[in-house]
Structure formats: structure tokens, C-alpha cells
Amino acid sequence: xxxxxxxxxxxxxxxxxxxxxxxxxxxxxxxxxxxxxxxxxxxxxxxxxxxxxxxxxxxxxxxxxxxxxxxxxxxxxxxxxxxxxxxxxxxxxxxxxxxxxxxxxxxxxxxxxxxxxxxxxxxxxxxxxxxxxxxxxxxxxxxxxxxxxxxxxxxxxxxxxxxxxxxxxxxxxxxxxxxxxxxxxxxxxxxxxxxxxxxxxxxxxxxxxxxxxxxxxxxxxxxxxxxxxxxxxxxxxxxxxxxxxxxxxxx
Ligand code: NAD
Numbered sequence: 168x169x170x171x172x173x174x175x176x177x178x179x180x181x182x183x184x185x186x187x188x189x190x191x192x193x194x195x196x197x198x199x200x201x202x203x204x205x206x207x208x209x210x211x212x213x214x215x216x217x218x219x220x221x222x223x224x225x226x227x228x229x230x231x232x233x234x235x236x237x238x239x240x241x242x243x244x245x246x247x248x249x250x251x252x253x254x255x256x257x258x259x260x261x262x263x264x265x266x267x268x269x270x271x272x273x274x275x276x277x278x279x280x281x282x283x284x285x286x287x288x289x290x291x292x293x294x295x296x297x298x299x300x301x302x303x304x305x306x307x308x309x310x311x312x313x314x315x316x317x318x319x320x321x322x323x324x325x326x327x328x329x330x331x332x333x334x335x336x337x338x339x340x341x342x343x344x345x346x347x348x349x350x351x352x353x354x355x356x357x358x359x360x361x362x363x364x365x366x367x368x369x370x371x372x373x374x375x376x377x378x379x380x381x382x383x384x385x386x387x388x389x390x391x392x393x394x395x396x397x398x399x400x401x402x403x404x405x406x407x408x409x410x411x412x413x414x415x416x417x418x
């Protein structure tokens with residue numbers, strides 16, 4: 168069964184070859200969606216879109232920290248696709264800093280991409296979804312928001328991802344009367360380029376020891392959850408945070 172037949176989706180930060188956004192784009196395309204991949208560099212986004220199964224996908228440059236770029240990207244996608252059914256706010260960066268080492272530019276960088284970017288891209292898309300009286304927004308938070316870090320990102324990353332949870336819930340409440348749903352995913356430790364080469368063997372062993380399922384997550388594990396939240400399978404789910412963490416946080 169194809170769960171997104173005839174639907175269109177846009178996914179931010181989805182050009183990273185081993186990333187959660189790209190895996191989500193792959194799965195959405197397999198399920199019949201036309202997908203727009205957004206990332207910092209146009210050529211990366213275009214290449215990633217070419218890699219997707221099926222026709223009609225697109226890739227374009229968009230820095231989610233810039234509201235005008237978000238608006239412009241949505242306009243281009245709407246012109247090509249005619250509608251936007253699903254937004255996945257996936258773009259994110261992290262930094263392994265201790266509390267007292269967070270300088271103003273660290274704070275700005277991490278909060279801007281993760282939290283401001285989620286707000287800006289949602290603001291750019293919501294008018295279309297409201298007009299259509301339908302839409303699904305999926306925001307990428309982290310287990311780091313729920314347990315105060317403990318994997319890689321510093322306190323400013325935990326704060327940004329916790330901010331995404333609050334934003335998601337408030338968006339869900341405000342948008343529900345318009346038929347638009349908003350949910351968050353809280354991935355645990357997933358092996359992607361966000362931590363590639365940056366984790367010591369000791370850090371990795373410590374993280375794995377805290378995962379009851381005994382393995383790091385795969386990008387496809389997160390993509391499956393995103394597909395559920397983007398599709399009609401989750402028609403009555405809004406304002407939720409869904410854990411994809413192998414049991415590393417059970418609460
Ligand atoms: P990744 O580094 O592989 O991909 C992130 C992508 O975001 C990159 O392609 C990057 O170019 C893009 N990006 C960065 N700044 C951007 C900006 N300003 N505008 C647009 N795009 C931008 O990382 P990933 O592991 O695939 O992470 C995807 C999301 O999942 C992030 O929000 C991350 O915080 C979250 N997450 C990841 C993990 C994990 O263990 N991998 C766990 C929890 C949450």
C-alpha cells in the first residue's frame with residue numbers, strides 16, 4: 168500500500184547522503200509522494216532529489232534561518248507542485264559543548280538552525296495548508312530535549328530541541344481547527360554524519376550501553392516514523408512527540 172500517493176512533501180536539510188532527511192525523502196518517494204529536498208547548497212539538494220525513486224522530485228537551496236529564503240522556496244515548490252501536503256522540518260546542527268563553553272555565536276548558530284528555522288519554514292508553509300484545510304508538519308526534535316543531552320549535543324542543543332517540542336505542541340493547538348496537524352519526532356542515537364568522526368570509541372560504547380535494544384538507530388527507523396506522522400495513518404495524532412530511540416529513554 169502506498170501511503171502518500173498523490174501527495175507532495177518538502178523536507179529541509181535533506182541532502183545529507185546518510186541523513187534522516189534523505190532517508191525520509193526516499194521512503195516518502197517510495198510511497199508515491201513528490202518530494203522537494205531543501206538544503207544549504209543547491210547542487211547537493213538537486214543531486215539528492217535525482218537519487219529518489221519515481222519522477223517529479225525537486226531540489227533547491229534554502230537556508231532555513233532566513234525567513235525570505237523560506238518564503239521563496241515555498242513559492243517555487245507551490246508553483247511546481249501546485250500544493251504542499253507535508254512539511255518535515257529536519258534541518259539541524261549540533262555542537263558538543265559544555266554549559267560554560269557556550270559562546271554567543273554557538274548559541275545563535277544552534278538555536279537559529281534548529282528552532283528559528285522550524286518556526287520560519289512553518290510560517291512560510293502554513294498559509295497554503297490553512298487554505299487547503301489540510302496538512303501535516305513533522306518537526307525533528309531529539310531525545311536530547313527530553314533527557315538533557317547525554318549523547319553528543321551540548322545544553323544549547325537540548326534547549327533548541329526542547330523549544331521545538333513546545334513550538335510543535337503550540338502549533339498543533341493553533342492549527343487543529345484548520346485541519347493541519349503538527350507532531351515531533353525524538354530520535355535517539357542514529358548513526359549519521361551529524362556525529363560521524365566526532366564520537367570517540369569510548370563515547371560510542373557509553374551511548375550503546377544505554378540503549379536497551381543494543382544498537383544505534385538507522386536513518387530508516389526515523390523515516391518510518393515520519394511516514395506515519397505524514398500520512399493518514401496518523402489522522403487523529405497531533406501535538407505528540409514520538410520516541411524513536413531503541414528504549415534509551417522510556418518514560
Ligand atoms: P546531518 O548532519 O546528516 O543532516 C543535517 C542537514 O541539515 C545537512 O544536510 C545540512 O546541510 C543541513 N543544514 C544545516 N544547516 C542548515 C540550514 N541553515 N538550512 C538548511 N539546511 C541546513 O544530520 P542528521 O543526523 O540527518 O540530522 C537530521 C535532524 O535530526 C537534525 O535536526 C538533528 O538535530 C536531528 N537528530 C539527529 C539525531 C542523530 O542521532 N543523528 C538524533 C536526534 C535528532
